[in-house]
Amino acid sequence: MKPSGSIRAAGTRTPRPPEESSISINTILFWAAVCLGILFTIAPLLPLRFVDVFLLSTPLFRRVSTSVCSSGLGAGLRVAERFCSASHLQVRTMASSGAPYAWERRIAELAVQRAAVLTKAVYTARVKGTVTKSDKSPVTIADFGAQALVFGALERNFPADNIIGEEDSGDLRTNSDLTSLVWDVVSTALAETQGLEGDLGTVSGQSQMLEFIDKGACANSATGRVWALDPVDGTKGFLRGGQYAIALALLVDGVVQVGVLGCPNLPGLDGGEEGVILSAVRGQGTTVKPLSADLDKTEPRKTTINAISSASEASFCEGVESGHSAHDVQARIATTLGITKPSVQLDSQAKYASIALGRGELYLRLPVSMTYEEKIWDHAAGNIIVEEAGGVVADMYGRPIDFTVGRTLKENKGMIAMPKQVSEEVMKVVREIAVEHYGPPPKSSL
Ligand SMILES: Nc1ncnc2c1ncn2[C@@H]1O[C@H](COP(=O)(O)OS(=O)(=O)O)[C@@H](OP(=O)(O)O)[C@H]1O
Numbered sequence: 001m002k003p004s005g006s007i008r009a010a011g012t013r014t015p016r017p018p019e020e021s022s023i024s025i026n027t028i029l030f031w032a033a034v035c036l037g038i039l040f041t042i043a044p045l046l047p048l049r050f051v052d053v054f055l056l057s058t059p060l061f062r063r064v065s066t067s068v069c070s071s072g073l074g075a076g077l078r079v080a081e082r083f084c085s086a087s088h089l090q091v092r093t094m095a096s097s098g099a100p101y102a103w104e105r106r107i108a109e110l111a112v113q114r115a116a117v118l119t120k121a122v123y124t125a126r127v128k129g130t131v132t133k134s135d136k137s138p139v140t141i142a143d144f145g146a147q148a149l150v151f152g153a154l155e156r157n158f159p160a161d162n163i164i165g166e167e168d169s170g171d172l173r174t175n176s177d178l179t180s181l182v183w184d185v186v187s188t189a190l191a192e193t194q195g196l197e198g199d200l201g202t203v204s205g206q207s208q209m210l211e212f213i214d215k216g217a218c219a220n221s222a223t224g225r226v227w228a229l230d231p232v233d234g235t236k237g238f239l240r241g242g243q244y245a246i247a248l249a250l251l252v253d254g255v256v257q258v259g260v261l262g263c264p265n266l267p268g269l270d271g272g273e274e275g276v277i278l279s280a281v282r283g284q285g286t287t288v289k290p291l292s293a294d295l296d297k298t299e300p301r302k303t304t305i306n307a308i309s310s311a312s313e314a315s316f317c318e319g320v321e322s323g324h325s326a327h328d329v330q331a332r333i334a335t336t337l338g339i340t341k342p343s344v345q346l347d348s349q350a351k352y353a354s355i356a357l358g359r360g361e362l363y364l365r366l367p368v369s370m371t372y373e374e375k376i377w378d379h380a381a382g383n384i385i386v387e388e389a390g391g392v393v394a395d396m397y398g399r400p401i402d403f404t405v406g407r408t409l410k411e412n413k414g415m416i417a418m419p420k421q422v423s424e425e426v427m428k429v430v431r432e433i434a435v436e437h438y439g440p441p442p443k444s445s446l
């Protein structure tokens with residue numbers, strides 16, 4: 001114990017003038033500012049990889065750089081060139097296009113492309129590790145693995161963004177054999193796509209894989225930047241040997257701004273290899289490339305929906321599963337519209353992709369049950385891809401799709417997609433039949 005005298009002595013010591021301490025804080029702040037200034041000034045002269053490692057290791061800086069990069073401003077892009085975790089090529093692409101959401105579109109395309117390498121391997125494999133979820137729908141090692149790869153890429157590039165994903169790791173955490181199967185396909189896909197590591201990062205092991213899978217629990221789709229992913233949309237089609245899609249969208253304040261659909265089993269372009277990747281940015285149209293192409297070296301091709309003048313000219317697509325949409329009601333709508341061609345049945349958002357590619361004109365999805373709430377990840381990417389290709393998407397009562405209400409689209413019932421030119425005609429018929437068959441639109445739950 002200190003002698004009381006010394007305490008008294010300390011207590012009675014003449015207090016330090018306040019300006020003395022503020023001068024020292026100011027001095028520290030001044031030198032900190034000078035150091036930062038020097039860092040920002042010399043950063044352009046440093047090798048990119050050094051800057052990457054040095055700055056991106058701090059989460060705060062990654063968040064700041066995400067915002068800067070996403071702003072689409074020329075100056076921001078120059079800063080991004082130095083600070084973002086990206087290859088020179090990527091940054092050049094951003095800087096030269098300067099278009100809003102160029103970076104998001106590119107990362108989303110690459111992430112979907114890498115995920116497709118994984119899903120294609122599982123598609124042809126004998127063991128798919130199928131588990132039945134609590135809602136009785138199937139999930140496979142492809143769903144888990146693709147979700148881990150895409151969320152890892154989003155975490156690396158846009159760490160401040162929120163994510164809504166269809167899957168979580170619950171079934172894996174209680175089943176180490178299943179986890180190992182997922183890890184096998186993830187690590188194989190990573191090895192086969194090593195060239196993408198600079199852009200998309202990697203997955204360090206099983207525990208990080210489970211962490212990534214669980215990043216999709218966000219429930220708020222109304223505010224801020226939110227990604228929505230269906231890692232394998234149309235899982236029943238995937239298991240049956242039919243169509244499926246990897247569907248990724250970015251919503252900003254509840255509006256879909258970017259959408260990417262990878263469709264590994266859709267016919268290729270110009271009779272080429274099977275598999276296409278479509279992407280859209282709000283206001284910039286929809287483009288398509290071969291799914292297996294080197295995306296940086298392949299010019300995107302604009303695609304537009306067929307501009308028919310009467311709905312009777314349309315061919316329409318619908319889902320395969322009779323438990324997912326009401327085939328009888330869809331047939332009645334088609335007949336009333338004067339459509340004579342038989343329906344084309346396809347699983348997954350490959351239906352949206354098909355009409356955006358002009359391979360069909362209408363998509364009809366009438367509910368089997370009015371209590372079913374469509375999922376945001378089943379429609380967000382397809383929605384913008386059709387709209388930006390010149391189409392209109394609405395629910396069966398003709399209402400626009402409300403993406404602000406969380407993980408499900410509870411303010412809408414049914415889904416139709418069509419060319420603008422015939423949208424009034426189609427919506428009128430669908431609305432009348434919907435009211436007759438299901439009753440008037442339910443009151444808003446909000
Ligand atoms: N009852 C019901 N009604 C409507 N939709 C449902 C229903 N049950 C499930 N789902 C969702 O349907 C998604 C697959 O849709 P598809 O268009 O591929 O259906 S179909 O198989 O082509 O009929 C499917 O997506 P995945 O789970 O990704 O395959 C489900 O989210």
Ligand SMILES: [Mg+2]
Nearest residue numbers: 230233234378
């Ligand atoms: Mg789905």
